[in-house]
Amino acid sequence: MRMTPMSRRRLFATALGVLILYAPTTASHSEPSNSLPTKEILSSDSQLRLERTSGGEKTEQLWLERLNKADAMAASKAAGWAAPPFPEDARWFSGTGPELEDLRGRVVVIQTMSTKGPGKAAGNRLGKTLRDLKDEEDLAIIAVHVPDNLKRAESILESMSMTVPIMIDEDGSWCDLVGAYERPMIHVIDRRGNLRYAGVSGSKLKKAVKHLLAEPRPTEDEMPRARPTREELEKLNPKTPFPKTTGSVRSATDRRNQRAEPFYVESYFLPAAGDATGKVVILDFWATWCGPCIRAIPHMNEIQRHFGQEVICLGISDEKNFKVDFAVRKLKKQDFDYGLAVDTSGRLKNFFGISGIPHVAVLSSDWVVRWQGNPMSLTTDMIQEIVDANASMVDSKEPLGALPESRWRNRLGRSN
Numbered sequence: 178m179r180m181t182p183m184s185r186r187r188l189f190a191t192a193l194g195v196l197i198l199y200a201p202t203t204a205s206h207s208e209p210s211n212s213l214p215t216k217e218i219l220s221s222d223s224q225l226r227l228e229r230t231s232g233g234e235k236t237e238q239l240w241l242e243r244l245n246k247a248d249a250m251a252a253s254k255a256a257g258w259a260a261p262p263f264p265e266d267a268r269w270f271s272g273t274g275p276e277l278e279d280l281r282g283r284v285v286v287i288q289t290m291s292t293k294g295p296g297k298a299a300g301n302r303l304g305k306t307l308r309d310l311k312d313e314e315d316l317a318i319i320a321v322h323v324p325d326n327l328k329r330a331e332s333i334l335e336s337m338s339m340t341v342p343i344m345i346d347e348d349g350s351w352c353d354l355v356g357a358y359e360r361p362m363i364h365v366i367d368r369r370g371n372l373r374y375a376g377v378s379g380s381k382l383k384k385a386v387k388h389l390l391a392e393p394r395p396t397e398d399e400m401p402r403a404r405p406t407r408e409e410l411e412k413l414n415p416k417t418p419f420p421k422t423t424g425s426v427r428s429a430t431d432r433r434n435q436r437a438e439p440f441y442v443e444s445y446f447l448p449a450a451g452d453a454t455g456k457v458v459i460l461d462f463w464a465t466w467c468g469p470c471i472r473a474i475p476h477m478n479e480i481q482r483h484f485g486q487e488v489i490c491l492g493i494s495d496e497k498n499f500k501v502d503f504a505v506r507k508l509k510k511q512d513f514d515y516g517l518a519v520d521t522s523g524r525l526k527n528f529f530g531i532s533g534i535p536h537v538a539v540l541s542s543d544w545v546v547r548w549q550g551n552p553m554s555l556t557t558d559m560i561q562e563i564v565d566a567n568a569s570m571v572d573s574k575e576p577l578g579a580l581p582e583s584r585w586r587n588r589l590g591r592s593n
Contacts, residue, residue, distance in 0.1 A: 225249040229375040231257035237388070240374065240381035244360070251356030251582045252375035255364075259401030260285070260372045261354040263344055270334050270343040274319065277370065281401075283315045284389045285366040286382065289357040291325045292333035299361030299379075301337060306379050307386065315368075315390055323357065324349040324585055349585020358584050368394055370401030407580060417569040419547055420562045428533030432546045437538070438528035442493060442518035446500070449516035453489040455542045455571040457564050461492045461515075461552055462526050462536045465502040470535040473552040478514040483557050487564055490515035495523040541567045 226238040229252050244252065262277050277285065288303045290296045303320065310316055322330055322345045330345060346352050355364055356375060363382055367373040367389045377385050422433040461477055463470035481490045492515065496502050499519045520526070529538060529549070537555055539548035547563045548555065 225253050228253035229256045231371065231373050233373075237374070237385070240378060240385045241376050242363075242378035244362075244376050247584075248356070248358055248360055248362070248376070251358065251584065252362065252364075253356070254581055255355045255372050256375040257402065258372060258404035259370055260287075260364075260366045261351060261404075264346075264351060267351075268345045268347055270322070270331065270345060272342075274342040274344050275317065277366070280317050280366075281370045282368050282394045283317050284368060284386055285317045285319065286386060287355075287364045287366065288318070288320045289323055289352060289355075289362045289364075290320050291323050291359075291361070292330050292337075293326045296323065296325070296359075296361045297333070297337070299363075301339070302379060303339070303341065306382050310383065310386060313390065316386060319344065321346055321351065321357070323352050323359065324589060325359065346585075349589060353583050353585050354581050356581065365389060368392055369399055370395075410580065415569070417566045419541065419566040420559070422548075426549045427551075428531065429536050429549060430530030431549065432529055432538070433549055435546055437540055437544050437546050438525055440544075441522075441524050442520040443522070445516065445518050446503070447510055447513055447515075447517040449489050449491050451486045451489060453542075455567075456486075457484075457488045457542065457547075457560070457567050458540045459488060459490045459555075459560075460525065460538045460540070461490065462494075462529070462531050462534050462538075463492050464494050464496055464534060465499070465506045465508060466496075467534050469551075469553075471506075471508075473535050474512060476552055476555075480555070480557065480560065481515040484560065484564065488560065492517045493525060494519055495521055495526055497521050539563055542571055 223238075225244075225246075226241055226249075227233070229241055229249065230237045260277055263274065267274065286303075286307065288299060290299045290303075303318065307316070307318060318341045320339060320341050320343045322334075322343060324347055326333075327345065327347060334343060344351070352358065355372060356362075357364070362375075363377040363379065364372055365374040365377055365382075365385050373389060374385050425431070426433070459477075459480065461470075461473070463473070465471075477490055477492070480488065492513070494517070496519065529536065535552050537548075537550060537552040538546055539555070539560065541547050541563060547566075548559065
C-alpha cells in the first residue's frame, strides 16, 4: 500500500527524533521550511512554562495559557529579563502613551492584540477581565497592536470600547523582543520592571496580578535584570569555528555552508542509531548495486562506532525495490551499525545535485552543510572538528539563549 504523506512523517519522526524538525509541517510537502530549528524546540512544555514564569512556583506556572511551541519558545526567551522600553518613536492611538521606566514600582499588564479575529476579541476582553482591579493605583494596563491589519487599525479601534493606552507596533520590533506574534498574548511586568509572566491565561490573570501586587515596592538599588546583548553572550559562550571548506565537490552541487533542504525520507529499513537532538548528522547517499558504496560500509560503520551517540549516520537510497535489491545483493542488516532509509523521490539527493555515488554530506545541528564528498575521504579528525564546533554552538550558559527571535521582522521583510 502506498504510504500517505502523514504516515511517512510519523514513521521517520519516531526513527530519527530531532530531524522531524526539518520536515514540512503540513500535509503538502512540496515547499521547504525556512525556519531554523534550535535545540530549545525540543524543550518540554513544563520546562517552557518554568521559563515563562521566570522560574516561578508550580502554582504560578498554572496561570499560563498553553501556547504552541514556537510562541512558547519566543515568550520563554523574554521572561525573567527587564521589559524592553517602548520605541521612542512609537505610534500611540489617541495621543501619547506611558514610558515603562515611569511605571517602575507598579505592576504592568500588557495585552498584545490586533483589530481582527481573536486579536480584536482579546482587546475587548481585557477591561472586563480586570474590572475588579480598575481602581488599583499600582496597576497599569497597556495594549500593543501587532503589525497586522494596520491599514484599518485606526478606524476599528475607534469603534472599540477600549480605555487603555494602545501602542501600535508598526514594524513588530517591540513584539519580537517580548516573543509576541499573531496570537494575542498577555504579559505581566512586576514592580521591579522584569517581565515576570509571559503568556498568562485570561482566566488566571487576576491571580497573577494580585500575586505581584502583594510584593513590596523595589528599592532604588533593585534594578530590573538587564537582558544580555549578543556581544555579551558571545563572550560568555566562546564559539569554536567550523572548519573552513577547501577544495571542490565532485559529482554533486557544492552546498557547503548552506542550509540544506528540510529532512525527508519515505521509510526506514534500519532505524538511526539514536536521538539526533543537537548532534552532527552524516547522510550517506548510496545504493545496493554500487560497488564503491558497498566498499564504504565498513568505513561508515567505523565512524558511527567511533563517535557513538555524538554523531548520527544515516544511509539513504532511492531504489524503488530496495528490500528486494538488498536481499539479492546478499546484504544483511547486521552489516550496518547505522540507520538506513529509502526515499524513491530522491528529494535530498536532488537538492545536493548528486550525479555519482557514494556521496556523503555532513550537517551540523542547525542543518547547515559543513562537508561534502566521497565517504572514504571523510576522516574522524575532520568530523571531530565539526562535532566540537557544533557543541560550542549548541551549548549556552544562559537559559534558552536569551536572544529574541525576529519573527515579525522576518515576515515583514519578506512581504516588502
